[in-house]
Amino acid sequence: MDSPRQTVRSPRLHPGDRVRVVSPASPPTRDGVAHGVELLTSWGLRVEVGEHAFDRWGYMAGRDQDRAADLNAAFRDPGVRAVLASRGGKGAYRIVDDLDFDALRRNPKPLVGFSDITHLHLALWAHCGLASLHGPFPDGSRERCGPASATALRHALTTTAPVTLHRDPTEPTASITFGGTAVGVLVGGNLDAIRTETGAGLPALDGTILFLEHQRGTGLGEVDRALTQLARSGALNGLRGVVLGQFLGFERDTGDPTLGGWGILDVLRDRLGRLGVPVLGGVPAGHGPHPPTIPLGTEAALDTAAGTLTIRAAVT
Template sequence: MGRPTRSVSGPAVAESEPDAGDHAQNGGMDDHPDPPSLRAPRLRPGDRVRIVAPACPPSREEANRGVELLTSWGLRAELGEHVFDQWGYLAGRDEDRAGDLNAAFRDPGVRAVIAARGGKGTYRIVDDLDTAALRRDPKPVVGFSDITHLHLALWARCRLAALHGPFAKRGDPFTGRASAEALRRALMTTDPVTLHRDPSEATADVSVPGTATGVLMGGSLEAIRTETGAGLPSLRGAILFLEHRRGTGLGEVDRALTQLTRSRALDGVRGVALGQFLGFEHDADDPTLGGWGIGDVLRDRLTALGVPVLGGLPAGHGNNPPTIPLGTRATMDTATGTLTVLSAVV
């Protein structure tokens, strides 16, 4: 791409941020010490795990598969009171979904909280979470897609390290054996997680060479965009992980990244790790789009940040997703095509 190789390392998200003048002088580098991550104890056989539905309701079959999977690891799985409620397209009223989360956060016997599914609605309840309970008694929270709202809120308010991982299901085409094993290891061991660039992913050829180190944050691009100006924590010093599933087309990605840039939410990021951007495979063949595909939009918007960009990570809304710690220190290297992240549990 003709850009010099960059190496960016240093602290991740700072509790206090430099003003615009400081930012201009240090080129977006944050000189504050790393904020501590609040990491929960790893799970052990016999621990209780609560499945909740912060967004849309699962089917009973899906929930039963989740219980079966967790039980196979020696854990004691249980369901939140309102998991099967339905209020429109949501898993019950806002107060009930938030109540299920808070009940799990406050119960000292519950050692992890796993979302039953995503969809819509988590953004409606993030202001009602009892984060003080998690500060006293941290426990890992697992999910992705709409659950990104939950991860961002918990990091912003109590620095909880979380897991961008699949919804608990067993034998589901989406969550195969390798994906389930990755979730188990992320919950029950302290091993770091390493993702490798997959040349077959749509974002694989999006790259700005270099290395970066910082706390990994992010998830669903749409969720991150929605939280801009509301509950989005500072991304200064972080490695930002982004994934997305197509809605209206290339313009939605362009709008989201432009909004994040114009709002200065991306100021000071140390690197960008791109996961799956699904559903854009044929855009380059559409004559109305001028030959552009998803890689062109991402390249156009992200290279201007002047930080390393690693595309092609096989993580997002595709089948057999990995489990990725969020809120812990990560190292990204475009030469080796790897992103390595420290465990979210201790």
């Protein structure tokens, strides 16, 4: 793997620019993508949909070679100015090694997505130093991606203004705070995806601020295993700070008597408190409704006293 380089930021979007929706992971719905195309078109963008975007092969949007081909076609086309993943799910991890990183070095453009798309964000930063966007999918319904989410995505793609996220005291992870300030490149996303890349495609995290969020479907022990694996592998050595987003599935977790009374907050405090770095919890970002758009691969400043994370734009 190439060493991470100085951050490469893509040109911001303008009306008339072409963007392409592709499906690197699970298949989207046609209605959902149609909603996304309508929204992007209303911003004056010309929207294309990848050839294999609606394919199905098991739980993935077509065979590995076809999903990779759609991504690389978008990367190689100099007229495509941004690439949006139609949804997450499963499968992006299978095509990471097939990406045309040289094409992105020649012609950088942002990739938008989250969840399983974390695998791609990590790879683009590791191999190209490319800033990308942890943001909503075009397949998101209006109920899950409302006007505030759409506005945040538009600003992240079309302006160079920094993005500031604030601690939300109603988020379960808001009580996890280890005080301090930190400055570093923001990387991360879905905890399960980051863990999966350990020993394979996970770039060195020294000098970075790590953003973590977690989807429903796994238990307390899996979160513990994931954080422990990252720590034991040495991946967290040199980390400057941690930002905790949403850990869904544990909203009412006040401690399981069968697990010694521990809940998700106990695991997070125990595992992250050992790192000796500032930790800001309660950022309302992850698999919940109306997600913000978060630049990844650019410099960020964390301030636990103010409860803020401020990130430089991913575009110029």
